[in-house]
Amino acid sequence: MKIIRTVAEMQAHADQKRMEGRTLALVPTMGSLHEGHLSLVRRAKAEADHVTVSIFVNPTQFGPNEDFKAYPRNFQRDCELLEEVGGVSTIFAPDEATLYPEGSDQQRVWVTCPEMSRQLCGKYRPGHFEGVLTVVMKLLAACKPHNVIFGLKDIQQYILLKQMVQDLALDIKVIGGETVREPNGLAYSSRNEYLTADERSQASIISKAINSATQMIEDGEENPIAVTGLMREMIHSVPQAKLQYAEIVTASKLEPVEQFIPGVQVIVAVAVYFRHIRLIDNAFALVPV
Ligand code: PAF
Numbered sequence: 001m002k003i004i005r006t007v008a009e010m011q012a013h014a015d016q017k018r019m020e021g022r023t024l025a026l027v028p029t030m031g032s033l034h035e036g037h038l039s040l041v042r043r044a045k046a047e048a049d050h051v052t053v054s055i056f057v058n059p060t061q062f063g064p065n066e067d068f069k070a071y072p073r074n075f076q077r078d079c080e081l082l083e084e085v086g087g088v089s090t091i092f093a094p095d096e097a098t099l100y101p102e103g104s105d106q107q108r109v110w111v112t113c114p115e116m117s118r119q120l121c122g123k124y125r126p127g128h129f130e131g132v133l134t135v136v137m138k139l140l141a142a143c144k145p146h147n148v149i150f151g152l153k154d155i156q157q158y159i160l161l162k163q164m165v166q167d168l169a170l171d172i173k174v175i176g177g178e179t180v181r182e183p184n185g186l187a188y189s190s191r192n193e194y195l196t197a198d199e200r201s202q203a204s205i206i207s208k209a210i211n212s213a214t215q216m217i218e219d220g221e222e223n224p225i226a227v228t229g230l231m232r233e234m235i236h237s238v239p240q241a242k243l244q245y246a247e248i249v250t251a252s253k254l255e256p257v258e259q260f261i262p263g264v265q266v267i268v269a270v271a272v273y274f275r276h277i278r279l280i281d282n283a284f285a286l287v288p289v
Pocket of ligand 1: 029
């Protein structure tokens with residue numbers, strides 16, 4: 001596994017592989033890798049000859065009161081996990097000055113986001129998705145992949161990045177990797193590390209609420225408010241859980257669903273705090289005909 005720190009070296013490496021006729025896949029991460037990331041790596045291996053994992057905790061996607069400084073960083077352990085899973089050729093691990101030479105607060109050109117970035121998480125994290133889309137453009141420019149793989153747990157991020165790649169005519173296939181869950185149903189997240197054992201067990205309420213909501217929709221419930229009501233009730237039943245949102249949105253534009261339309265796919269999405277730890281989860285549901 002080659003560790004590359006600069007954009008110029010990463011680009012030269014990608015050019016070389018492309019000249020050799022290899023297909024390249026990129027798995028962008030902020031490190032602190034877990035089973036969810038490893039499943040994206042496995043997916044990348046199935047899609048391409050040469051897999052790069054980028055590890056960069058991106059300052060521009062954290063708000064001033066968020067956990068940028070405290071975000072878990074475990075580079076050595078990440079490298080060991082990637083060695084173990086095998087098939088990763090390159091780790092791209094730039095430092096902040098490499099991706100933001102003028103400083104992350106002096107970035108001049110940004111990718112602007114469409115309206116749907118202001119739904120769900122975007123409502124509570126202003127500027128977050130501009131930071132994500134901008135850093136992913138930098139990572140794509142550095143790593144020059146044919147395929148890029150993102151986790152579907154961050155469904156709004158995935159949809160926005162897919163839209164960015166399409167609207168900016170980037171010649172890259174965007175692939176969504178299924179959410180991987182701990183045995184109790186909690187979706188893997190680097191932030192799960194902050195949870196106590198008790199919170200980790202209580203946090204299983206998130207996927208239970210999502211599953212119940214999905215089931216209710218697929219069983220023919222006609223009123224979206226009844227479904228969000230059930231999710232709220234379930235999450236409020238756990239005293240440590242502080243609900244930020246429980247919503248049903250359209251899968252196309254992430255707009256709140258006021259009425260179910262038969263045959264249309266919707267997304268059920270939840271964000272919950274355990275102390276300062278923010279966890280999200282979601283699922284697709286198909287409204288029956
Ligand atoms: O999903 C993440 O880990 C990050 O948002 C990403 C896509 C690596 C951009 O920093």
